[in-house]
Every structure is written in structure tokens, then in C-alpha cells.
Amino acid sequence: MTPGxxxxxxxxxxxATGADLTLSFWRxxxxxxRWLAIAAASLAAAGAIWWSATRPEGLVxxxxxxxxxxxxxxxxxxxxxPYLGSTLGQHIAASLRIVIGGWxxxxxxGLPLGIAMGWWKRVRxxxxxxFQILRPVPPLAWIPLAILWLGIGxxxxxxxxxxxxxxxxxxxxxxxxxxxxxxLVRAALTLGASDRQILTRVVCRTALPTLVAGxxxxxxxxxxxxxxxxxxxxxxxxxxxxxxxxRTLEMGIxxxxxxxIGVLGALFSIGMHLVTRWVAPWARSGVAT
Amino acid sequence: xxxxxEIRAVSKxxxxxxxxxxxxxxxDLAIGKGEFVTVVGPSGCGKSTLMMIAAGLEAPSSGxxxxxxxPAGPAGPRRTVVFQRFALFPSETVxxxxxxxxxxAGLERVETERRVxxxxxxxxxxxxxxxxPHELSGGMQxxxxxxxxxxxxxxxxxxxxxxxxxDAQTRTVLQEEVSRLQRELHYTVLFITHSVExxxxxxDRVVVMSKGPGRIKCEIAVPRDASWRGLEIExxxxxxxxxxxxxxxxxxxxxxxxxx
Amino acid sequence: xxxxxxxxATAIPELVPPRVLPSPFDVVRRxxxxxxxxFSGATLLGHxxxxxxxxxxxxxxxxxxGLPLGIALAWLPPLRAVxxxxxxxxxxxxxxxxxPIAVLWFGATTTxxxxxxxxxxxxxxxxxxxxxxxxxxPILARAARTLGxxxxxxxxxxxxxxxxxxxxxxxxxxxxxxxxxxVGAELxxxxxxLGFLISQGQINDSAxxxxxxxxxxxxxxxxxxxxxxRTQRLVLPWRPVAARPTE
Numbered sequence: 001m002t003p004g005x006x007x008x009x010x011x012x013x014x015x016a017t018g019a020d021l022t023l024s025f026w027r028x029x030x031x032x033x034r035w036l037a038i039a040a041a042s043l044a045a046a047g048a049i050w051w052s053a054t055r056p057e058g059l060v061x062x063x064x065x066x067x068x069x070x071x072x073x074x075x076x077x078x079x080x081x082p083y084l085g086s087t088l089g090q091h092i093a094a095s096l097r098i099v100i101g102g103w104x105x106x107x108x109x110g111l112p113l114g115i116a117m118g119w120w121k122r123v124r125x126x127x128x129x130x131f132q133i134l135r136p137v138p139p140l141a142w143i144p145l146a147i148l149w150l151g152i153g154x155x156x157x158x159x160x161x162x163x164x165x166x167x168x169x170x171x172x173x174x175x176x177x178x179x180x181x182x183x184l185v186r187a188a189l190t191l192g193a194s195d196r197q198i199l200t201r202v203v204c205r206t207a208l209p210t211l212v213a214g215x216x217x218x219x220x221x222x223x224x225x226x227x228x229x230x231x232x233x234x235x236x237x238x239x240x241x242x243x244x245x246x247r248t249l250e251m252g253i254x255x256x257x258x259x260x261i262g263v264l265g266a267l268f269s270i271g272m273h274l275v276t277r278w279v280a281p282w283a284r285s286g287v288a289t
Numbered sequence: 290x291x292x293x294x295e296i297r298a299v300s301k302x303x304x305x306x307x308x309x310x311x312x313x314x315x316x317d318l319a320i321g322k323g324e325f326v327t328v329v330g331p332s333g334c335g336k337s338t339l340m341m342i343a344a345g346l347e348a349p350s351s352g353x354x355x356x357x358x359x360p361a362g363p364a365g366p367r368r369t370v371v372f373q374r375f376a377l378f379p380s381e382t383v384x385x386x387x388x389x390x391x392x393x394a395g396l397e398r399v400e401t402e403r404r405v406x407x408x409x410x411x412x413x414x415x416x417x418x419x420x421x422p423h424e425l426s427g428g429m430q431x432x433x434x435x436x437x438x439x440x441x442x443x444x445x446x447x448x449x450x451x452x453x454x455x456d457a458q459t460r461t462v463l464q465e466e467v468s469r470l471q472r473e474l475h476y477t478v479l480f481i482t483h484s485v486e487x488x489x490x491x492x493d494r495v496v497v498m499s500k501g502p503g504r505i506k507c508e509i510a511v512p513r514d515a516s517w518r519g520l521e522i523e524x525x526x527x528x529x530x531x532x533x534x535x536x537x538x539x540x541x542x543x544x545x546x547x548x549x
Numbered sequence: 550x551x552x553x554x555x556x557x558a559t560a561i562p563e564l565v566p567p568r569v570l571p572s573p574f575d576v577v578r579r580x581x582x583x584x585x586x587x588f589s590g591a592t593l594l595g596h597x598x599x600x601x602x603x604x605x606x607x608x609x610x611x612x613x614x615g616l617p618l619g620i621a622l623a624w625l626p627p628l629r630a631v632x633x634x635x636x637x638x639x640x641x642x643x644x645x646x647x648x649p650i651a652v653l654w655f656g657a658t659t660t661x662x663x664x665x666x667x668x669x670x671x672x673x674x675x676x677x678x679x680x681x682x683x684x685x686x687p688i689l690a691r692a693a694r695t696l697g698x699x700x701x702x703x704x705x706x707x708x709x710x711x712x713x714x715x716x717x718x719x720x721x722x723x724x725x726x727x728x729x730x731x732v733g734a735e736l737x738x739x740x741x742x743l744g745f746l747i748s749q750g751q752i753n754d755s756a757x758x759x760x761x762x763x764x765x766x767x768x769x770x771x772x773x774x775x776x777x778x779r780t781q782r783l784v785l786p787w788r789p790v791a792a793r794p795t796e
Contacts, residue, residue, distance in 0.1 A: 026625045026627060027624070027625065027626070027700065028626060028627075029626040030626060030627050030630055034627075034630075035630045036630075038627060038630035038631055039630050039631070039633060039634045040634075041631075042630070042631040042632070042634060042635065043634050043635070046635055063653070064653075064654060133767070136766075136767040136768070136770040136771040136774075137763050137764075137766060137767035137770075138728070138729035138730075138732045138733065138766065138770070139729075140645075140729070140732050140733035140736060140744075141732050141736075141744070141747060141762070141763045141766050141767075142763070143736060143748075144736070144747045144748050144750055144751030144759050145747075145751070145756065145759050145760075145763070147751050148750075148751050148754065148756055148759065181376075183372060183374055183376040184376055184378060186346050186364075186370075186372075186376070187370065187372060187376035187377075187378075188378075188389070188393075189345075189346065189363075189364040189365075190344055190345075190346065190364045190365070190366070190368070190369050190370040190438075190447075191366055191369060191389055191390040191393060191437070191438075191441060192365050192366035192390055192393050192394055192441060193389075193393045194393075197393050201389070201393070202378055205378070205380035205381070206378065206379055206380050208380065223643065224643035224644070224645065227643045227645045227646050228643070228645035228648075228733045228736075228737075231645060231648060231649070231737050232736060232737060239645070239646070242646060242649045243649050245649070246649030246650060246652060246653050247649075249653070251653075254649060254650060254653075255650075257646075258642055258646050258647070258650065259642075261641075261642055261643065261646045262638065262639070262640075262641040262642035262646070263641070264641075265641035265642065265643065266637075266640075266641040269641065280380065281421075282379055282380055282421040282422075282423065
């Protein structure tokens with residue numbers, strides 16, 4: 001139910017027929033050049049609509065959707081002067097600190113725990129029920145409790161991010177170990193490996209791509225949760241900027257904040273994909289097992 | 290003289306939903322040092338189960354496995370296995386796969402390297418030492434599996450339908466290779482297969498199992514000095530003595546298949 | 550066993566102050582109280598119903614828009630080229646980042662909450678539907694063509710039934726994403742609903758209320774998923790063939 005299950009690569013895919021010329025234009029997969037052309041055209045069209053709709057004589061009031069120029073100006077402004085007490089860089093750093101901190105902490109706890117749960121039935125028997133109970137509760141629902149316990153400070157947000165990330169770390173790691181083909185373990189046994197050697201040399205290595213996939217999902221969760229947490233309990237950070245900008249009707253700044261949030265999220269995702277490729281070059285590309 | 294490996298009164302019963310399933314009736318089999326013994330039988334006769342028990346990967350419901358007259362103990366490098374599905378470690382290169390056994394046993398780096406090089410040479414894999422399993426064809430993967438199993442210098446080599454997942458051409462090539470290896474190195478081998486031709490070509494003794502739940506029906510010796518030894522399998526298949534043995538064994542199996 | 554630990558921990562007041570973690574009995578008592586009397590505007594049931602309503606509107610909208618679009622995107626590749634750049638840009642903005650702007654657009658009303666649910670559920674709907682249709686073995690479409698079926702019929706009678714189980718699984722993910730997002734949205738904005746309830750619990754320093762709320766949220770979430778799984782098995786008894794869905 002929660003992001004605790006493994007995912008395939010988040011790409012659009014098409015039917016494997018390629019350029020099947022017996023199909024009509026609409027059914028045919030466009031070649032690379034054509035694809036780029038269409039995409040660029042659609043972006044340009046969207047941009048044009050945006051610009052024309054938000055002109056003073058246009059259909060959309062600037063309070064609803066700011067014109068592109070305003071957004072650009074807001075971006076420049078954020079880069080040059082501090083906003084709400086910190087520069088843009090400091091806000092971003094504040095957000096990143098919490099997200100990475102919570103995510104790494106969750107990994108430190110979750111990764112070994114998940115592997116242990118996959119490998120030793122005892123551990124699983126004890127720990128699994130805890131996670132079964134934790135899983136359906138949205139990480140955000142922990143925010144009020146966190147605030148109650150820890151006040152409006154960094155620790156409350158790290159706590160919530162931790163909770164959001166730890167579940168995928170644990171569940172994915174456990175599943176990664178679980179889904180190892182039994183024959184590999186048997187082969188290792190016949191070659192004389194001890195239990196511990198099988199765990200470290202065979203299981204962990206083979207499960208690596210899935211483990212990294214779990215890390216990636218955990219990071220995605222962490223980022224999503226952080227933004228929400230910042231809407232509720234923060235004094236700095238991107239979510240905080242967004243909230244304030246909406247209160248003061250500074251639409252340009254709001255959009256810039258949203259855009260930066262999106263870009264960072266995208267960077268995380270792409271970064272993790274690259275890590276998967278780097279760490280396990282032997283894994284079949286495009287499939288997270 | 291004590292046989293190298295002895296399977297004594299080994300039987301296996303599985304507990305499934307709804308009761309018990311007998312997979313193997315009590316079987317006795319003795320394999321001498323340097324002997325190549327093949328087990329054939331109809332599908333479902335339990336030959337793979339017999340192999341798993343012989344390898345120490347499964348416990349028999351009764352009976353025991355002896356090596357050099359003493360209980361064999363759990364699975365280990367004294368009796369390595371070549372599986373039908375290759376079972377290569379996907380995260381390791383060819384060289385690392387082969388080195389796995391020696392490394393796990395704590396052998397020194399130099400010795401491990403030597404053994405790896407030796408096996409690569411033996412199986413014709415030197416060019417591929419840095420490749421990953423998924424980059425190799427089925428035949429190459431199985432060669433790696435054989436090399437890996439031999440790198441630990443096992444006392445007994447167990448092969449569970451090793452060529453079953455390969456296409457006919459690759460199978461023929463590998464059969465000839467195993468035959469060559471056996472003539473040079475004289476391993477003690479327990480081999481399982483469906484193919485009677487393969488059994489006759491490779492073995493010193495062919496053991497025929499009955500229909501499941503299986504027992505050893507009978508054993509047929511293949512003369513060491515047979516005229517077709519050392520020939521390519523196509524050529525050997527045309528010799529009269531070869532065809533005679535093949536027919537004999539196949540008749541035994543066919544009788545089992547059509548029984549009741 | 551957990552329960553036992555919990556009760557023990559709270560039985561000794563010096564160990565864990567009741568303000569931080571109420572005992573199981575406190576929580577149960579609070580649950581009963583909330584079920585009976587209104588708190589911050591409605592009883593527990595009342596809040597739950599409001600939450601479910603908002604969630605329902607959001608996911609239905611996501612489904613109504615996501616399913617046809619997903620199918621269209623898989624069936625008509627040029628369309629994908631048109632939509633992908635914009636979509637990818639928006640995709641990485643978490644649903645909550647939309648909360649401030651949604652409040653400005655729709656005010657502090659149900660529409661805002663439903664919109665956030667929609668934003669949370671829509672990507673999963675559309676991507677998974679598209680994936681499900683795209684990964685149906687193309688040989689089936691070819692077979693249909695050789696038998697004389699036109700594109701519309703092929704789509705309806707051949708492709709969709711095969712893709713259906715995977716689409717359904719994608720819907721389940723989308724629905725649960727929506728539920729998670731709703732809670733967050735209600736924390737920030739609104740005067741009713743389970744998210745609102747637990748934020749009120751925090752303001753009023755009542756950990757018991759929070760816990761009751763959290764449990765209800767969790768239980769409802771699990772129930773929703775279980776009902777969907779049941780439905781899937783009833784309506785589509787054959788197993789999913791192809792893709793594994795994306796989150």
C-alpha cells in the first residue's frame with residue numbers, strides 16, 4: 001500500500017513494434033527526431049499559451065497564474081536577496097539537510113534490519129508485525145505527534161522524514177533478500193561457503209540493484225514528506241518559502257519555489273538511477289527486480 | 290576396496306498438502322573412485338532428488354550417504370554440483386565465479402589465481418574471464434559452472450542434467466568436452482540425464498531407475514575399452530556396440546514408462 | 550506483544566509521561582469519546598466521512614481522466630511526445646507542494662483537498678495504465694489484425710482485457726497515494742476531516758486524540774486497499790501478465 005514495493009523504471013514505454021510502417025501515422029511510434037520535434041513544439045505551444053493568457057488583457061488574472069516574466073523576476077530576486085531571513089541557498093540547504101539526514105538515518109537503521117528480516121526468520125517474525133502496523137499510516141500523519149513530542153524544530157521534521165523513509169528501506173531490503181533465487185544459495189553451499197559467507201558474498205551482492213531501488217524509493221518518499229513537513233513546522237526551507245509566498249500572494253516566488261522543489265526531486269531520482277547503474281553494471285538495464 | 294561414494298538405502302518422502310508423496314524408494318548405489326556413473330530413468334522417477342541427497346542439499350527420509358566409508362555430512366566442496374540452470378552468481382565475473390570456492394575456503398591469493406587460470410584454460414574460457422554471466426550464451430555459462438565446480442578440486446563431481454537447458458548443437462559440443470575431460474582427469478562423477486545416448490557416450494556404468502517413486506532397476510556396465518571411446522559422438526553413434534547398448538537401455542526405460 | 554510493552558511503558562508515570570505517550574486504555578477511552586461526542590466540529594465518524602468524501606472525489610476524477618488518457622497515450626505514440634515533456638516537469642513536484650497554490654485557487658474548501666488527492670493519484674493512474682497497455686504482447690494486436698479486427702475493436706476486445714489486471718493494480722497504488730496525500734492536505738488546511746482531527750489533537754495537547762486519528766487513518770487506508778483487492782479478484786480473476794506498476 002505505501003511506497004514499500006519495488007518499482008519499475010519511471011519511463012514512458014511504447015509497444016515493442018518500433019517503426020511499424022504498416023500502421024497509420026497515429027499508431028506509429030515516431031522516430032527520435034520527430035519525437036523531439038513534437039515535444040519541443042508542444043512545450044513552445046504551452047509556453048505561448050501561458051504568456052498570452054497572463055497578459056494584462058488576457059484571460060487569467062495574475063493572482064491566479066503569474067506571467068512568465070514575473071516568475072523570472074521572482075527567481076532573480078530570490079537569487080540576489082535573502083527572503084524571510086535566509087538566502088535561497090540557505091533555504092535549499094535547510095531542506096536538503098533534513099531530507100538527506102532523515103534518509104540516511106533511515107537507511108542506517110532500515111537496510112541492515114531489512115536484510116536481517118529477509119535472512120533470519122526469527123527476526124522477521126518479531127519485526128514484521130511492527131511494520132505491518134506502521135505501513136498504512138501515512139508518514140504525514142505523524143507530524144502532529146512529532147510536533148507534540150519534539151516541538152517545531154529540526155528534530156520533528158527529521159523524525160517524520162525518517163519514518164517516511166524507513167518503511168521502504170526495510171520492506172525493499174527484505175524483499176530483495178527474499179527474492180534471491182534459491183539455487184544460488186545451494187550452489188554456494190556446495191562450494192563450501194558458510195552461512196555468513198553466503199549472506200555477504202552472494203546474497204548482498206546479488207540483491208544490490210534491488211537494495212538501491214529501495215533506497216531510491218525511500219528518498220522519493222523522504223522528499224515528498226519533507227515538503228509537507230515544511231508547510232507545517234519550519235522556519236526555513238523551500239516548503240516554508242512556498243507557504244509564505246502563498247500567504248503574501250507573491251505568486252512568482254511561489255512558482256519558483258515549486259519549480260525548485262520539482263527540480264530537486266528530479267535530480268534525486270535521476271541521481272539514484274545513475275547510482276544503480278554504477279553500483280551494479282551487471283544488472284539488466286531498465287528493470288528493478 | 291571401499292567405494293568412493295556410497296548411497297545406502299536412501300529413500301525420500303515429501304509431505305505435501307493432503308498427505309505424503311513418496312519420491313524415492315530405498316536405493317543403493319556404489320561409485321568407485323574415478324568411475325563415471327550415469328543415472329537415467331523416466332520423468333519423475335526421482336533421479337534429481339537422488340542427486341540432491343547425494344550432494345547433501347537435501348536430507349533423506351531414510352538411509353545415508355557415505356564418502357570413503359564415512360558419513361558424508363552436509364553439502365560442501367568435497368562433492369560439488371553442476372546444476373541444469375547453471376546457477377552462476379550474476380554479480381560476479383566469470384573469473385570471480387570460478388574463484389568463489391577457493392576464496393571461500395580461504396586459499397591464498399596466488400593459489401586461487403593459479404586455479405582460476407587453470408580452469409579457464411581447461412574449459413576454453415580465458416578470453417571471457419572478465420565477462421558477466423548474463424553476457425554469455427547458455428553453453429558458455431555451463432562451461433563456467435563446470436570450471437567453478439572443478440576449481441575446488443572436489444573428490445566427487447555431481448552433474449544434474451547439465452545439458453538439459455542447452456540447444457542440441459551446444460549439447461553435443463559439451464558432451465564431447467566432458468568426455469575428453471574424463472579421459473584426461475578421471476574424476477569420480479555421478480551424472481543425471483534424460484538422454485540415453487549421452488549416458489552411453491560418457492559413462493562407465495549406466496544405472497536405470499524405475500518409474501516414480503523410483504528405485505534402482507538395474508545397472509549396465511559400459512566397457513572401458515569399447516571401440517567408440519574417444520570418437521566424436523556422431524561417429525560413435527554409428528558403431529554397432531554403441532547402438533546395441535543404447536537400445537538395451539532404452540528398452541528398459543520404455544518398459545517403465547508404459548508400465549501400468 | 551507490542552501492546553504489552555506499550556501498556557507497561559505507560560503504567561509507570563515516571564518512565565514515560567502521559568503527555569508524551571498515553572496508555573492504551575487512555576487511547577481506547579478517547580476513541581469511545583470521539584465516537585460519541587463531536588470534537589472540533591464532528592464525531593470521529595463525521596470526520597472520517599468527510600475525509601472519505603474528499604478522497605473519493607479526487608480519486609474518481611483521477612481515474613476518469615487518467616484511464617482514458619493512459620490508454621490513449623499507449624495506443625497513439627505521437628500523443629506521448631506531446632504530453633511527456635510537460636508531464637515530466639510536473640511529476641517531480643510532490644502533491645504537497647501544490648497545497649499553497651491550491652489554497653489560493655480554490656480557497657479552504659473541499660475542492661482544495663480533492664484537488665490534492667487528484668494530483669497525488671493522477672500520475673500513478675496515467676503512467677500505470679499506459680504501461681499496462683503498452684506492455685501487452687504486440688503479437689496479440691497483430692493476431693487481431695490478421696483476423697480482420699479494426700483498431701477500435703482490437704483495443705476494446707483484446708488489449709484492454711489483457712491489460713486490465715495491471716491497470717487495476719495501478720489504480721490501487723493511485724488510490725492509496727491519494728489517501729496518503731489527503732491526510733497531509735487536511736493537516737494544513739480545512740476545518741474537518743481526519744487530518745484536521747489529528748492536528749487539532751496536537752494543538753490541544755492531546756496525544757490520545759492524535760493516536761486515535763492515526764489509527765483510524767491507517768485502518769481506513771488498509772480497508773480501502775483490501776476492498777480493492779477483493780474487487781480485483783472478483784471482477785478480474787485472471788492473473789496480471791505483464792508490467793509491474795510504478796509508484
